Amino acid sequence: MNLFTSFQISGSALTAEKLRLDVIAGNIANMSTTRTAAGGPYRRRTVAFAEDLAASRGRNDSVSFHGRGVRVDRIYADHRPPQLVFDPDHPDAGEDGYVRYPNIELAKEMTDMITALRSYEANTTAVNTAKSLYLKALEIGR
Amino acid sequence: MEAITQTALTAPGRLSIRPAAAAQGEDESSFAGTLREALSEVNRLQREADQATLDLMSGDLDNLHQVLIKTEEAQLALQFTVQVVSKVLQAYQDISRMQV
Numbered sequence: 001m002n003l004f005t006s007f008q009i010s011g012s013a014l015t016a017e018k019l020r021l022d023v024i025a026g027n028i029a030n031m032s033t034t035r036t037a038a039g040g041p042y043r044r045r046t047v048a049f050a051e052d053l054a055a056s057r058g059r060n061d062s063v064s065f066h067g068r069g070v071r072v073d074r075i076y077a078d079h080r081p082p083q084l085v086f087d088p089d090h091p092d093a094g095e096d097g098y099v100r101y102p103n104i105e106l107a108k109e110m111t112d113m114i115t116a117l118r119s120y121e122a123n124t125t126a127v128n129t130a131k132s133l134y135l136k137a138l139e140i141g142r
Numbered sequence: 143m144e145a146i147t148q149t150a151l152t153a154p155g156r157l158s159i160r161p162a163a164a165a166q167g168e169d170e171s172s173f174a175g176t177l178r179e180a181l182s183e184v185n186r187l188q189r190e191a192d193q194a195t196l197d198l199m200s201g202d203l204d205n206l207h208q209v210l211i212k213t214e215e216a217q218l219a220l221q222f223t224v225q226v227v228s229k230v231l232q233a234y235q236d237i238s239r240m241q242v
Binding site: 003007010014015124127134135137 | 204205208214219221222225
């Protein structure tokens with residue numbers, strides 16, 4: 001049904017922003033995690049979004065709109081070097097006495113979190129606007 | 143919802159100018175066929191919304207906004223259909239009141 005396309009588009013964006021918030025929450029939760037399954041400290045993760053296009057592209061005319069919203073393309077690990085803290089008593093300290101902590105900056109995570117929240121808000125506004133548009137259509141002939 | 147759909151599904155047969163048998167047949171371009179399609183779509187949306195609400199209550203759902211969007215969709219689809227049906231009923235009544 002094409003009637004509620006704008007709902008679906010905004011809905012996909014809401015799902016994506018929710019996932020982004022989940023990833024940021026994971027980053028904050030693992031701010032001082034020194035052990036992971038892959039070995040070494042936790043690495044900061046970021047999400048990459050991709051435009052979600054309809055399966056059938058159809059004709060390439062500029063009038064038709066084939067977007068279906070956004071999807072999460074991948075979640076990738078940040079490869080910046082870990083922070084080194086001298087603490088020889090730590091069980092995960094290296095030979096040199098330094099512990100490798102994740103490369104997470106709390107200020108950056110906080111700003112990312114606010115960005116995710118604001119994007120979510122913007123998309124709920126889009127949903128509400130679509131709803132009032134449909135309700136306006138219902139007023140025709142009333 | 144089930145009751146509404148059932149009664150509404152049987153109603154267009156009476157509204158249709160064609161005989162009931164023809165309206166139920168393969169002629170999907172008739173008004174009754176179109177309305178039946180629209181109603182089954184509304185019914186599908188209602189069922190999806192019901193399922194999403196159930197999933198939310200049983201904790202199977204990870205996205206709250208999906209429930210709200212689905213219920214919104216179902217509500218709007220029902221309102222649209224009701225509007226169309228009442229318009230058609232009004233036209234039918236206008237014609238039946240016509241002096242011959």
